[in-house]
Amino acid sequence: MSVMKKNSVKLREEERARLIWLLTTHKTLTATLLGEITLVEQLDGERLDQDLAEVRALVSHLPPPDLADTLEALPVDERHALWRLVEDGKRGKVLLEASENVWDDLIDEMSDRALLAILETVDIDDRIWLVQHLPRNLIGRLMATLPPAERARVRQVMRYAKNCVGALMEFEVITVRSEVTLAAVQRYLRRLGRMPENTDKLFVIGRDNRLVGELGLQTILLNAAGKRVSDVMDADPVMFSPEDDAEKVARTFERDNLVSAAVVDSNGMLMGRLTIDEIVNVVYEETDNDMRQMGGLSTEEDVFAPVTKAVRTRWVWLATNLCTAFIASRVIDGFEHTISQLVALASLMPIVAGIGGNTGNQTITMIVRALALQNIQPGNITFLILREMGVALINGLVWGGIMGGVTWWLYDDAALGGVMTLAMVLNLLMAALMGVLIPMIMTRLGRDPAVGSSVMITAITDTGGFFIFLGLATLFLL
Amino acid sequence: MSVMKKNSVKLREEERARLIWLLTTHKTLTATLLGEITLVEQLDGERLDQDLAEVRALVSHLPPPDLADTLEALPVDERHALWRLVEDGKRGKVLLEASENVWDDLIDEMSDRALLAILETVDIDDRIWLVQHLPRNLIGRLMATLPPAERARVRQVMRYAKNCVGALMEFEVITVRSEVTLAAVQRYLRRLGRMPENTDKLFVIGRDNRLVGELGLQTILLNAAGKRVSDVMDADPVMFSPEDDAEKVARTFERDNLVSAAVVDSNGMLMGRLTIDEIVNVVYEETDNDMRQMGGLSTEEDVFAPVTKAVRTRWVWLATNLCTAFIASRVIDGFEHTISQLVALASLMPIVAGIGGNTGNQTITMIVRALALQNIQPGNITFLILREMGVALINGLVWGGIMGGVTWWLYDDAALGGVMTLAMVLNLLMAALMGVLIPMIMTRLGRDPAVGSSVMITAITDTGGFFIFLGLATLFLL
Numbered sequence: 001m002s003v004m005k006k007n008s009v010k011l012r013e014e015e016r017a018r019l020i021w022l023l024t025t026h027k028t029l030t031a032t033l034l035g036e037i038t039l040v041e042q043l044d045g046e047r048l049d050q051d052l053a054e055v056r057a058l059v060s061h062l063p064p065p066d067l068a069d070t071l072e073a074l075p076v077d078e079r080h081a082l083w084r085l086v087e088d089g090k091r092g093k094v095l096l097e098a099s100e101n102v103w104d105d106l107i108d109e110m111s112d113r114a115l116l117a118i119l120e121t122v123d124i125d126d127r128i129w130l131v132q133h134l135p136r137n138l139i140g141r142l143m144a145t146l147p148p149a150e151r152a153r154v155r156q157v158m159r160y161a162k163n164c165v166g167a168l169m170e171f172e173v174i175t176v177r178s179e180v181t182l183a184a185v186q187r188y189l190r191r192l193g194r195m196p197e198n199t200d201k202l203f204v205i206g207r208d209n210r211l212v213g214e215l216g217l218q219t220i221l222l223n224a225a226g227k228r229v230s231d232v233m234d235a236d237p238v239m240f241s242p243e244d245d246a247e248k249v250a251r252t253f254e255r256d257n258l259v260s261a262a263v264v265d266s267n268g269m270l271m272g273r274l275t276i277d278e279i280v281n282v283v284y285e286e287t288d289n290d291m292r293q294m295g296g297l298s299t300e301e302d303v304f305a306p307v308t309k310a311v312r313t314r315w316v317w318l319a320t321n322l323c324t325a326f327i328a329s330r331v332i333d334g335f336e337h338t339i340s341q342l343v344a345l346a347s348l349m350p351i352v353a354g355i356g357g358n359t360g361n362q363t364i365t366m367i368v369r370a371l372a373l374q375n376i377q378p379g380n381i382t383f384l385i386l387r388e389m390g391v392a393l394i395n396g397l398v399w400g401g402i403m404g405g406v407t408w409w410l411y412d413d414a415a416l417g418g419v420m421t422l423a424m425v426l427n428l429l430m431a432a433l434m435g436v437l438i439p440m441i442m443t444r445l446g447r448d449p450a451v452g453s454s455v456m457i458t459a460i461t462d463t464g465g466f467f468i469f470l471g472l473a474t475l476f477l478l
Numbered sequence: 479m480s481v482m483k484k485n486s487v488k489l490r491e492e493e494r495a496r497l498i499w500l501l502t503t504h505k506t507l508t509a510t511l512l513g514e515i516t517l518v519e520q521l522d523g524e525r526l527d528q529d530l531a532e533v534r535a536l537v538s539h540l541p542p543p544d545l546a547d548t549l550e551a552l553p554v555d556e557r558h559a560l561w562r563l564v565e566d567g568k569r570g571k572v573l574l575e576a577s578e579n580v581w582d583d584l585i586d587e588m589s590d591r592a593l594l595a596i597l598e599t600v601d602i603d604d605r606i607w608l609v610q611h612l613p614r615n616l617i618g619r620l621m622a623t624l625p626p627a628e629r630a631r632v633r634q635v636m637r638y639a640k641n642c643v644g645a646l647m648e649f650e651v652i653t654v655r656s657e658v659t660l661a662a663v664q665r666y667l668r669r670l671g672r673m674p675e676n677t678d679k680l681f682v683i684g685r686d687n688r689l690v691g692e693l694g695l696q697t698i699l700l701n702a703a704g705k706r707v708s709d710v711m712d713a714d715p716v717m718f719s720p721e722d723d724a725e726k727v728a729r730t731f732e733r734d735n736l737v738s739a740a741v742v743d744s745n746g747m748l749m750g751r752l753t754i755d756e757i758v759n760v761v762y763e764e765t766d767n768d769m770r771q772m773g774g775l776s777t778e779e780d781v782f783a784p785v786t787k788a789v790r791t792r793w794v795w796l797a798t799n800l801c802t803a804f805i806a807s808r809v810i811d812g813f814e815h816t817i818s819q820l821v822a823l824a825s826l827m828p829i830v831a832g833i834g835g836n837t838g839n840q841t842i843t844m845i846v847r848a849l850a851l852q853n854i855q856p857g858n859i860t861f862l863i864l865r866e867m868g869v870a871l872i873n874g875l876v877w878g879g880i881m882g883g884v885t886w887w888l889y890d891d892a893a894l895g896g897v898m899t900l901a902m903v904l905n906l907l908m909a910a911l912m913g914v915l916i917p918m919i920m921t922r923l924g925r926d927p928a929v930g931s932s933v934m935i936t937a938i939t940d941t942g943g944f945f946i947f948l949g950l951a952t953l954f955l956l
Contacts, residue, residue: 009716009730017855024857065733073853075861097733189699197735199696200678217695218677221667238487252487254762255543255575257675257755259737276754277735280761284732287765288847294769297840303848304861307868314840314869318833322877325832326884332825339817339824346817346824347810350940353828354803355796358933362775362792369766370781375551377495379502383553383782390785391792399800406804455836462828 012062016070019058023078026051033081059085064093071102075304079105088114092122095130101302107134116145125170125196128154132167165249166242168282169263169272172196175205176229178212183225185215198275200259204233211262211270213237239264242271246282251374253279290372293450294365317455324459328353331463335470338478344411345473348420351403352469356427356461359395363388363435364457368450371439385436392432393425400424419476423469430468431461490540494548497536501556504529511559537563542571549580553782557583566592570600573608579780585612594623603648603674606632610645643727644720646760647741647750650674653683654707656690661703663693676753678737682711689740689748691715717742720749724760729852731757768850771928772843795933802937806831809941813948816956822889823951826898829881830947834905834939837873841866841913842935846928849917863914870910871903878902897954901947908946909939 023030029051059067059082067086071079071094083106086094095106095118107115115134119127119142131142131154143151153171160166174195176185185202189195202220204213213233223232239262240249252258253276260275289299298313305313332339332349339345367384370376376384400421408417438456439449501508507529537545537560545564549557549572561584564572573584573596585593593612597605597620609620609632621629631649638644652673654663663680667673680698682691691711701710717740718727730736731754738753770776776791783791810817810827817823845862848854854862878899886895916934917927 008714009718009722013726020855021857024855024861069733069852072851073855073858075858075865186699190702193700195696195700198737200737217699218673220699221664221695222671222673224668236486240487244487248491254755254758255547259676259678259754276737276758277732280732280754280758283758283761284765287762287769288851291765291769291772291843291847294843297843301844303844303853304858304865307865307872310865310869311872315873317840318836318873318877321836322829322833322881325829326881328832329825329829332828333822336821336825340821343814343818344811346827347807347814349824350810350828350831350944351800351803351807354806354936354940355800357936358796358799361932362795365769365772365775366779366781369769373550373766374547375781377498377502377551379499380551380553380782383502387553387782387785387788391788394785394789395793395796399796403800403804454839458832458835462832466828 012066015058015062016066016073019055019062019070019082020073020078022051022055022058023074023082029055030078030081033084034077055082056085060087064090065097067094068097068102071098071106072302073304076105076306079304080109088117089121092118092126092130096122096126099302100133101305103134112141116142119145123172123196124150125172128157128171132158160242163246164242165240165244165246165263165274168246168278169242169274170196170278171272173262173270173273174199174202175209175270176202176215178204178206178228178230178233180229181225182220182223182227182229182232185220185229186225198260198277203262203270203273204229205270209269211237211239211264211268214262237262240274241266247286247372248374249274250279250282250286254283286372290368290450293448293452294368294454317452320452321455321459324455324463328459328463328466331466332470335466335474338470338474341478342416342473344413344416345470348407348416349466349469352420352423352427353462353465355399355424356431356465357458359392359428360431360435360457360461361454363432364439364453367436367439368453371443371449376440381436381440385433388432388436389429392428396425396428397421400428415477416473419469419472423465423472426468427461427465430464431457434460490544493536493540494544494551497533497540497548497560498551498556500529500533500536501552501560507533508556508559511562512555533560534563538565542568543575545572546575546580549576549584550780551782554583554784557782558587566595567599570596570604570608574600574604577780578611579783581612590619594620597623601650601674602628603650606635606649610636638720641724642720643718643722643724643741643752646724646756647720647752648674648756649750651740651748651751652677652680653687653748654680654693656682656684656706656708656711658707659703660698660701660705660707660710663698663707664703676738676755681740681748681751682707683748687747689715689717689742689746692740715740718752719744725764725850726852727752728757728760728764732761764850768846768928771926771930772846772932795930798930799933799937802933802941806937806941806944809944810948813944813952816948816952819956820894820951822891822894823948826885826894827944827947830898830901830905831940831943833877833902834909834943835936837870837906838909838913838935838939839932841910842917842931845914845917846931849921849927854918859914859918863911866910866914867907870906874903874906875899878906893955894951897947897950901943901950904946905939905943908942909935912938 028048032048032052067090071082074082079102095103119130122130127146128150131139131146134142143154146154157167174192176188201214201216203211204215206212213235214237215229215233219232238252238256238258242263242265258276260273262273263271265271292299301310301313403424404417404421407420408414435457438453442449506526510526510530545568549560552560557580573581597608600608605624606628609617609624612620621632624632635645652670654666679692679694681689682693684690691713692715693707693711697710716730716734716736720741720743736754738751740748741750741752743749779788779791881902882895882899885898886892913935916931920927
């Protein structure tokens with residue numbers, strides 16, 4: 001066994017990094033590949049030839065999943081340049097492994113004919129998946145390339161929302177009958193010659209394609225060849241409906257340590273299967289989306305999207321933020337008279353607002369996560385509100401007390417210190433209350449609690465903080 | 479096939495929800511279970527008896543993973559009450575499936591003897607895992623319950639950091655020799671009678687326990703029984719070292735659609751294996767931790783932790799936030815003279831700070847995610863900085879321009895409007911620059927870029943925003 005083999009994961013990691021480094025730091029390399037300059041125009045032709053040869057060697061050595069990851073880590077021009085070097089036979093697999101954010105860039109410059117040619121190189125299940133997800137205006141032409149049975153399946157799958165089991169399931173399954181022996185199953189498998197990826201079990205069906213059980217590959221291997229399928233199969237397997245929510249299903253996969261599971265329709269007929277690799281993608285995407293959405297970031301923007309796209313996808317939250325900041329500004333403006341009498345208030349008010357924003361964001365992050373992990377049930381809400389308010393009260397008294405003392409000392413004004421402490425306690429309590437209520441109410445309204453929750457809580461704690469602090473100051477200090 | 483079976487996932491979900499609802503809304507039920515009140519004291523004894531019977535039935539019907547999830551969704555008292563009802567034979571499995579946040583609560587009230595009894599009920603691999611992770615003061619006694627060979631293994635595993643492959647791997651593997659036939663492998667497997675969970679392949683070893691290849695269960699089933707292992711095995715499998723970082727390994731599992739993989743030492747000797755169920759946990763935890771850490775939340779706090787624990791785990795970030803807010807406040811204080819001359823500045827300055835914080839958080843979220851997904855390589859940093867600054871410049875000109883116009887109109891002061899626009903452009907540029915640089919520098923320093931990054935960027939955009947806006951106002955408006 002050579003060192004090369006032993007380190008294959010590390011070697012591939014190094015090759016990906018090298019490829020990215022070559023393409024991003026050697027601008028002439030990318031330009032040459034894109035045909036913007038020809039080799040003849042180059043001053044340092046020999047050096048460029050070497051680099052080109054190395055890039056080509058790397059591209060042909062790296063397997064499709066690694067090429068997909070490399071494409072995701074490149075700016076648009078370099079992405080195009082690399083894509084041109086990927087051989088036709090690999091392109092389908094690369095597309096399958098790449099995220100949708102990258103597709104537009106890759107498909108952009110390909111002709112429909114070239115795209116159709118790529119589809120021919122992948123499995124039927126993968127082809128169905130690609131046809132569903134590729135740009136809409138191509139679907140018609142792409143559908144025509146599929147055999148009639150598969151065309152019907154694409155139509156069927158396209159009915160389901162993107163985050164449903166139906167949109168993620170695979171059609172290629174191996175089925176057996178319950179009355180045959182394990183020896184017969186083994187003969188059948190050898191005749192088939194291959195199994196779909198991540199096959200850890202076969203599906204046992206009765207009349208009408210109805211699922212009656214599952215037969216693990218382990219079970220086949222561990223039992224005597226003479227036994228019947230019905231004697232050793234799992235007759236009560238976990239199964240899903242095509243309408244099930246993918247994120248919930250992911251938790252069941254985790255909970256039950258599943259590698260694959262059957263998808264059945266409302267009559268118990270086997271439609272297809274779900275596999276762990278799709279589930280892992282769901283988990284990655286789900287948490288990624290939650291993080292982005294809390295910060296007011298589009299789920300569609302990738303880190304290398306061009307400036308114009310980033311501006312387009314981010315403007316909504318920026319505008320929202322500007323509106324809420326404007327409201328906060330108007331609240332302060334209402335207390336102009338108070339501030340003009342005691343300018344110190346202007347320096348102190350951001351502390352009250354800031355500490356509220358911090359606490360509110362801690363609470364809301366925790367609640368959004370707990371909702372996602374399905375840890376919050378109707379019975380718990382009162383407990384959660386009381387808990388967060390309790391934490392806020394203690395923190396308010398401790399840190400508000402300290403800041404009140406500091407204020408007293410700095411401005412030599414005990415009443416100002418008292419107002420500071422009281423305002424901090426009140427704003428922290430409000431932050432805690434809203435931090436629990438906002439995601440709860442959004443869930444009740446059927447909306448995703450992660451979307452923009454951070455922007456919302458900050459708006460409330462800012463406006464509220466300014467109002468509480470300046471209001472108290474007006475009452476007690478003037 | 480009954481309806482009951484068909485809906486097993488849904489049925490279990492309903493049962494979990496029912497159990498949580500019963501325990502959290504019927505306070506006397508929990509109190510009775512905890513022995514705080516006896517049945518005799520109850521007024522409505524019959525009703526309580528019914529509820530108790532239902533809770534008992536649910537607990538005995540739900541499998542361990544569901545019980546673990548239910549425990550996580552309960553406040554402390556209810557958690558204790560439920561735990562008392564879990565029968566001894568199930569407790570080990572429940573502990574294994576529950577997250578570490580819950581353990582303290584459960585183990586708290588158990589005697590060492592009871593804990594040892596639980597350990598006896600689980601597999602040796604699970605026992606090793608539990609012994610490693612249970613509270614330190616018990617380790618010595620728990621170790622004594624293990625056979626000498628396993629004790630050595632625990633010591634070996636405990637050397638590795640918590641986020642390394644070494645700490646996650648399992649020791650129970652099935653190995654075969656390369657020179658035997660597939661028929662011999664099948665005979666061997668039947669004699670073994672069982673395989674460890676998530677076994678999708680056997681490991682082929684040579685002399686000295688050296689890994690020479692992998693033999694998929696699929697390969698055994700698809701090939702003729704007379705073939706030799708060496709003819710059909712995968713001789714260049716993906717393998718990991720015990721020192722490898724778990725999050726990176728998770729990406730390799732995703733990239734290569736692995737279900738299990740070998741862990742080998744530096745000499746290529748087989749040490750154990752990693753399975754997809756551990757990897758799925760790693761993915762969930764990783765993204766969960768990232769989200770919490772960005773918001774300045776401890777990774778150890780669960781949503782039902784008591785108030786005192788929440789106060790303890792959150793105070794560091796609150797104190798940090800208070801310090802940064804205090805610095806921002808001192809910056810404003812330095813411009814007290816300017817504000818007293820033009821009180822409108824006090825109402826406008828939070829807009830400049832707020833919009834910077836929003837943009838900074840968008841940028842930093844995107845960069846932290848891209849770093850986690852390994853999409854950022856040294857060659858790209860300049861591109862990213864320029865891209866984010868470009869987005870910030872456009873947004874600054876557009877939204878800063880609008881706000882400048884609004885300010886002009888509100889206060890009838892063109893110069894004030896101009897200062898507003900300029901301050902917004904500059905603060906957005908700074909937010910973008912720091913949003914890229916902070917996570918990059920933290921990564922370079924070997925720290926987790928997610929930790930408190932949101933708190934840090936907000937501090938910079940607040941302080942910077944106030945300084946830029948009030949500084950420009952002092953220069954141009956007085």
